[in-house]
Amino acid sequence: MATIAELKTGLKFEARLHGHQLVFHSTWGVFSPKAIDEGTQLLADRLDLPATATILDLGCGYGPLGLVAAKLAPQGTAHLVDKDFIAVELAAKNAQANGLTNVKAYLSNGFSQVPADTKFDAVISNVPAKIGTELLQIFLYDTVTTSSQAVKSQLSSSPASKTT
Secondary structure (H helix, E strand, O other), X not given: OOOHHHHHOOEEEEEEEOOEEEEEEEOOXXXXXXXXXXXXXXXXXXXXXXOOOEEEEEOOOOOHHHHHHHHHOOOOEEEEEEOOHHHXXXXXXXHHHOOOOOEEEEEOXXXXXXXXXXXXXXEEOOOOOOOOHHHHHHHHHHHHHHOHHHHHHHHHHOHHHOOO
């Protein structure tokens, strides 16, 4: 069994996401602290972003989705936001550890601290299961109004929108 001193020591692990080997610093109390969970792995491996994309990772945790997005959009900017200051600190530390300079990690409860004039090409999130329907409604509304051009573009180019 680990000692308290060992438990207080930060965790560190590596993972391959979307073909990129990344290092992650983590700690107890954040979601999936010792490894990338299956849902995040699935989302990360399916991201498709232009190199110049502006991305919002909503509820970033220690940053796995946002860091992959930053790797895929090296000429863009990845905004990583979370309401937990430990998660934001870890996300910033992980961006630095992986040499990513196109990442902005900051505290925000949903979109509350996201600059109103920022338009996103993509909003990504591994939404927590216990978020509640009210907060999910707020996040979805804010996502659509903040990223309306990207959403309209995706909808108009989706196979379901094409008629034969």
